[in-house]
Amino acid sequence: MYVYDDFDEKFVRERAAQFRDQVERRLSGQLSEAHFRPLRLMNGVYLQLHAYMLRVAVPYGTLSSKQMRQLAMIATKYDKGYGHFTTRQNIQFNWPKLKDLPDILDDLADVGMHAIQTSGNCIRNVTSDQWAGVAADEVTDPRPYAELMRQWSSLHPEFSYLPRKFKIAITGASSDRAAIAFHDIGIQVLKNDNGEIGFAVYVGGGLGRTPMVGKKIRDFISLEDLLPYLVAILRAYNLEGRRDNKYKARIKILVHETGIDEFKAKVEKIFDGLEKEKLRAPAGEIERIQGFFALPDYASAEANPESLSKARSENPAFDAWVNRNVAEHKQAGYAIANISLKPIAGIPGDATSEQMNLVADLAETYSFSEIRVSHEQNLVLAHVKETDLFELWQALVPAGLATANIGAITDMITCPGLDYCALATARSIPVAQKISEKFADQKRQEEIGDLKVKISGCINACGHHHAGHIGILGLNKKGEEYYQITLGGSGDQAAAVGEILGPGFSGDDVAGAIDTLVNRYVELRNETSETFLEVVKRVGLEPFKEALYADH
Amino acid sequence: MPIIKDGAIIEDSWTVLDEESDAPSSADIIIPLNIMLEKADRLSNHSGRIGLLIPNDVAVEDHADLIAKADLVVLELPAFTDGRAYSQARALREDLGFEKELRVKGDVLVDQAAYLLRCGFDSFDFEGEFDAVSWEKSTNIMTTGYQRTYRDKLSYRD
Amino acid sequence: MAKKLKGDQVLTGQLLREGDVVFYAEDGSWSSDLQKAKVATTPEQIDELDLFIAKAEEVNLVIDIYPIVVEKDEAGQLVPSLIREKMRTTGPSIVYADF
Ligand code: HEM
Ligand code: SF4
Numbered sequence: 001m002y003v004y005d006d007f008d009e010k011f012v013r014e015r016a017a018q019f020r021d022q023v024e025r026r027l028s029g030q031l032s033e034a035h036f037r038p039l040r041l042m043n044g045v046y047l048q049l050h051a052y053m054l055r056v057a058v059p060y061g062t063l064s065s066k067q068m069r070q071l072a073m074i075a076t077k078y079d080k081g082y083g084h085f086t087t088r089q090n091i092q093f094n095w096p097k098l099k100d101l102p103d104i105l106d107d108l109a110d111v112g113m114h115a116i117q118t119s120g121n122c123i124r125n126v127t128s129d130q131w132a133g134v135a136a137d138e139v140t141d142p143r144p145y146a147e148l149m150r151q152w153s154s155l156h157p158e159f160s161y162l163p164r165k166f167k168i169a170i171t172g173a174s175s176d177r178a179a180i181a182f183h184d185i186g187i188q189v190l191k192n193d194n195g196e197i198g199f200a201v202y203v204g205g206g207l208g209r210t211p212m213v214g215k216k217i218r219d220f221i222s223l224e225d226l227l228p229y230l231v232a233i234l235r236a237y238n239l240e241g242r243r244d245n246k247y248k249a250r251i252k253i254l255v256h257e258t259g260i261d262e263f264k265a266k267v268e269k270i271f272d273g274l275e276k277e278k279l280r281a282p283a284g285e286i287e288r289i290q291g292f293f294a295l296p297d298y299a300s301a302e303a304n305p306e307s308l309s310k311a312r313s314e315n316p317a318f319d320a321w322v323n324r325n326v327a328e329h330k331q332a333g334y335a336i337a338n339i340s341l342k343p344i345a346g347i348p349g350d351a352t353s354e355q356m357n358l359v360a361d362l363a364e365t366y367s368f369s370e371i372r373v374s375h376e377q378n379l380v381l382a383h384v385k386e387t388d389l390f391e392l393w394q395a396l397v398p399a400g401l402a403t404a405n406i407g408a409i410t411d412m413i414t415c416p417g418l419d420y421c422a423l424a425t426a427r428s429i430p431v432a433q434k435i436s437e438k439f440a441d442q443k444r445q446e447e448i449g450d451l452k453v454k455i456s457g458c459i460n461a462c463g464h465h466h467a468g469h470i471g472i473l474g475l476n477k478k479g480e481e482y483y484q485i486t487l488g489g490s491g492d493q494a495a496a497v498g499e500i501l502g503p504g505f506s507g508d509d510v511a512g513a514i515d516t517l518v519n520r521y522v523e524l525r526n527e528t529s530e531t532f533l534e535v536v537k538r539v540g541l542e543p544f545k546e547a548l549y550a551d552h
Numbered sequence: 553m554p555i556i557k558d559g560a561i562i563e564d565s566w567t568v569l570d571e572e573s574d575a576p577s578s579a580d581i582i583i584p585l586n587i588m589l590e591k592a593d594r595l596s597n598h599s600g601r602i603g604l605l606i607p608n609d610v611a612v613e614d615h616a617d618l619i620a621k622a623d624l625v626v627l628e629l630p631a632f633t634d635g636r637a638y639s640q641a642r643a644l645r646e647d648l649g650f651e652k653e654l655r656v657k658g659d660v661l662v663d664q665a666a667y668l669l670r671c672g673f674d675s676f677d678f679e680g681e682f683d684a685v686s687w688e689k690s691t692n693i694m695t696t697g698y699q700r701t702y703r704d705k706l707s708y709r710d
Numbered sequence: 711m712a713k714k715l716k717g718d719q720v721l722t723g724q725l726l727r728e729g730d731v732v733f734y735a736e737d738g739s740w741s742s743d744l745q746k747a748k749v750a751t752t753p754e755q756i757d758e759l760d761l762f763i764a765k766a767e768e769v770n771l772v773i774d775i776y777p778i779v780v781e782k783d784e785a786g787q788l789v790p791s792l793i794r795e796k797m798r799t800t801g802p803s804i805v806y807a808d809f
Contacts (some may be wrong), residue, residue: 007709011696018693022663025686027727029770031663038633039663047774049798052729097728121633151698157670158642158701161635238639239611273613275646278700282710347804418794419802427797429804479793 001062001370002147002292004112012109015116015155019043020102027099042122042160044115045101049422054093054101055118056108060128060146060170061089061373065360068371070111072356078104083356085341085349087413087464088167089127089373090118094420116154121162123153123234127169129177130374133293134336134382136328140197142172142189144290145226148281152227159234163241164249166234167206170199179375181205181214181495182467184251185233190220197223203233203263204255207461211497212252215260217267223286228279232271236263296368301333301385311390318393320442321404326389335386337367339379339396340403340411344440345433348414349377358399366392376413378406409451409518410436413464417457417474418481424457426474426481427507431455434511439518448518451532452491467491469532470514471498483510487517487544488536499541502549513548520547555655556676559687564677566603566624582626585610588618605657608636612643619650626677629658638671645672645702662690672702715779717791719756720747721763722798723775731798732772734762740772744788744799749780 004012022039025031031039040046044055056071063071071091075083078100079093086092096104108114118125126149133141149168153159159166171178172189180186186202198220205214221229233251240258242248255263312319327336339359342348351359363371363381366388372380384392396402405411412435415421417428432455439445454468458475465471471486482504489498505513524535524543536544555564568582582603583595595602603624606612612619619625625644627637637656644650653675656668660678665687668676697706721734732740733747741747750756756777763775779791790796797803 005709007696011694011698014694014696018690021689021693027770030686033726033767033773035632035661035663047724047729049794050729050731050801051724095729099727121635154698155667155694156699157667157697158638158699159635160667161633161638161664163635235639235643239609239636243634273643273647278646282708285709418797419804424794426793427803429802433804476793479791481793 001064002059002143002289008151009109009112011154012112012114012116015043015114016102016105016109019105023098023102038120038161041120042117043101043105044118045098046119047422048094048420049418049424050420051095052098052101053420054096054104054115055086056091056093056113056115057118057125058089058091058113058373059150060126060132060143061130061375062132062143063371063373064111065364065369065371067111067113068356068360068363070107070113072353072360074104074107075353075356082350082352084347084416085351085373085377085379087375087377087415087462088118088125089130089375090125091373092416094416119165120160121164121166122160123156123162123166123168126150126153127167127178127183127375129171129173130372130380131177131327131336131382132172132372133295134329134331134334135173135175135177136330137175138173138330139191140172140189141293142170142187144286144293145187145189145199145223146170147289147292148227148286149230152230152281158231159238162234162238163243164246164251166237166251168230176492176495177375179464179467179491179495182207182211182464182491183214185230186214192220199223199226201229201233204252204260205495206250206252207464207466208250209247209459209461210252211461211466212256213495213497214252215255217260217264224280225276227281228274228276229267229271231279232267232274235270236266240266295331296370296383298331298334298383299385301331302387303332305333305387308386308389315390317397317402317404318390320446321393321402322389323446324404324408325406329383331383333386335384335389337381337384337389337392338374338406339381339401340405341378341401342405342411342436343400343403344405344410345437346400347429348412348432351379355399355401358395358401362392362395376406376411378411404442405445407450407452408445409439409448409453410445411452412436413452413454413468415456415463417455417463421457421462423460424474425459425476426457426483428455428457428463428472428474431472431474431483431507431510434507435514438511438515447528448522449528449531451518453514454489464491465489466497467495468498469536470517472510472514475504477504481507483507485510485513485517485548487541488533490533494533501541502545516547517544520544554678554682556678556682556687557674559684559691561682562675568605580623582624585615585618603653603655606640608634608640610640612640612648616648619644619648622650622652624653624655625650626655626657627673629656629660632659632661632664638667641668641671641673642701662686666691666694670697670699670701670704670706715756715777717779717781719750719759719777720744720780720788721759721766721775722747722778722795723766723772726771726773734759734766734775744780744790747780747788749788750777 046053169183170187188200201218202214367381414432418424455472456463456465484504486498580601601623604622655675657677735741735746
């Protein structure tokens with residue numbers, strides 16, 4: 001993975017010093033809250049319902065064991081002993097104090113981490129496929145390009161006061177695990193007929209109150225022109241994006257109102273006028289970065305080892321975990337082990353300091369000291385020998401980290417909701433907990449198969465509910481929390497926005513409603529392999545509405 | 553309003569021309585773009601320097617000819633959160649090759665000065681008080697950067 | 711200007727240095743205990759509280775100050791009327807970091 005050189009280190013140290021100075025000026029009253037707010041946001045500091053919140057960047061979701069241990073240390077020393085992994089592959093601390101934040105940023109800088117641009121109207125942390133580099137369906141590893149964009153976007157002098165936040169995601173695989181269609185810019189790495197690397201570029205996707213699927217703006221932009229092309233898109237947006245209404249300020253609205261053809265024409269005109277040479281990555285830079293992403297030195301390892309099948313047959317719980325949580329690796333004899341942060345009835349995405357330390361240790365022992373954070377709020381050990389899987393699982397079990405539910409109905413994406421979030425209209429976590437309890441039975445989960453439930457506590461859609469096969473949106477009606485259900489959304493290569501089923505449900509009734517929907521699906525499917533989405537496509541919403549509302 | 557250049561308050565020689573009045577023909581005048589477009593002829597015997605005030609919803613490329621003749625360009629920052637002038641400035645400097653004085657006017661925060669300098673501004677006409685110490689600190693605290701911009705004094709990785 | 715709220719009101723905000731939720735108390739201090747809050751019941755008292763906000767923010771001790779509506783429960787305890795403010799007063803409704 002990428003390791004900071006002296007230059008990167010100096011950069012984050014200077015940035016931390018700058019923020020220390022800003023905090024001092026804020027505390028002394030020299031800086032007003034109105035002026036300080038955008039500065040703190042660009043350093044990942046929010047003011048939440050009960051406390052400040054710090055969002056630390058985990059660029060494209062990759063962490064070293066050393067970094068994970070430092071996060072655990074920060075959770076213990078400055079917070080309440082836990083952290084929350086987010087759908088943008090970052091980690092949030094819910095209880096830091098403003099006066100401690102400069103020290104926390106120094107501690108992060110010690111391990112090559114920062115909170116730069118994890119909030120604010122600037123280019124946010126670039127996200128990517130959590131299986132990057134090891135997925136079997138990959139054209140090429142997208143992370144060197146993600147890192148290039150991370151550097152390019154950091155403290156960008158031109159793009160730090162945009163109309164609204166700006167999110168970029170990149171994938172190098174044919175199955176999109178990075179939800180690129182729902183980003184302001186989505187990038188897919190390609191190889192052309194000559195074997196040269198380039199990128200298909202999508203623009204204007206997003207969730208929030210007006211969900212939109214991104215539109216293609218370029219079939220192929222060369223590696224050399226990637227950064228200049230991003231400059232052209234961002235410049236068009238910075239100049240023309242709406243600033244009169246915060247809810248209409250995202251690039252998706254500009255693209256929608258202008259039309260993709262005219263927007264593209266504007267971008268291309270700016271692109272043609274750019275002095276591109278200075279905007280390109282310096283010579284040799286991409287190669288330098290790529291050097292960090294060389295695959296680890298895999299030992300020759302036995303594929304499908306005898307010991308693994310023996311352990312599986314003797315131990316049904318382990319077998320279930322392998323079925324659900326272990327994915328295919330490029331390298332024979334290796335596997336991708338997913339660690340679920342969705343224990344039954346737990347808080348989706350939370351990890352304690354002890355759990356973080358344990359995962360750091362296990363990564364060191366079994367996976368080249370590297371950890372990934374997935375946008376579904378789970379952790380990944382990306383290079384585990386098949387012969388080590390059983391030992392790894394045994395170590396995870398006592399820590400509550402061996403839940404066998406990756407991709408299953410209890411593996412829900414859930415935003416913090418009204419338990420933490422100042423913008424929320426309803427709670428999300430307790431709803432997730434009730435659903436999780438309802439579907440706790442492993443056998444039932446397996447019968448149901450893959451099913452993505454996603455929950456947001458308000459229309460901002462941080463929990464991606466629009467993209468859930470079943471989406472749940474928490475609202476407030478006459479002072480009471482209630483929940484609207486959508487069906488048929490999807491965040492992958494067949495991106496789609498879910499449709500609202502009908503009247504909402506109270507917090508106590510949501511889990512039951514989901515149960516009804518799932519039972520209906522099981523009845524309706526032609527064979528067990530027919531997925532929830534396929535059934536919704538085939539039969540439409542009616543049968544589900546009937547099941548839910550018939551006797552109401 | 554003070555004008556800041558090179559980290560210090562300077563005496564401003566420029567006056568803004570409004571719709572009605574005519575400035576003395578030898579004065580340094582700043583002319584809003586719309587007046588310039590309508591009444592350029594009025595300036596034919598102006599002997600002083602001419603500056604151009606460009607609103608932030610204008611595409612600077614569309615006025616490359618006027619800009620090339622100007623001795624000063626003033627861009628606007630109506631609110632510190634409105635970042636359009638940053639893009640206009642870079643387009644002026646890096647794409648149109650404007651080399652004369654580039655000024656920003658409006659709600660400038662000391663914490664933004666470094667970015668404004670990097671985008672090519674060299675003078676600041678701002679509301680509020682000027683504090684040379686914070687200015688000095690805020691424009692020098694970052695010595696490294698990842699983007700190569702016009703007349704940038706930061707160091708890059710090489 | 712925000713819409714006029716209806717009902718008895720108290721002022722709440724968050725400590726600048728720590729972020730903790732506090733309420734403007736009878737004795738002129740800021741307390742984490744809602745029960746100590748100064749309650750405005752008449753239109754005059756409510757206007758007075760509203761006017762106090764700007765002054766209180768200038769002190770630079772508490773930020774994000776705004777009024778909330780409160781009621782008394784059966785035990786005579788103050789409780790916020792809105793669910794959001796209830797949550798803000800009592801803390802997360804879930805048991806965290808405990809599994
Ligand atoms: C707790 C504090 C949080 C606040 C105040 C917050 C605020 C917001 C707001 C205002 C939006 C809508 C932006 C817009 O459309 O213009 C948004 C969208 C989003 N947030 Fe959050 N959020 C929070 C936490 C999270 C967390 C924990 C996650 C990850 C689990 C997250 C991920 C996202 C995503 C993925 C979107 C949708 C992205 C899009 O529209 O492009 N947020 N958030
Ligand atoms: S969706 Fe709403 S409630 Fe949930 S984290 Fe985002 S802003 Fe908060």
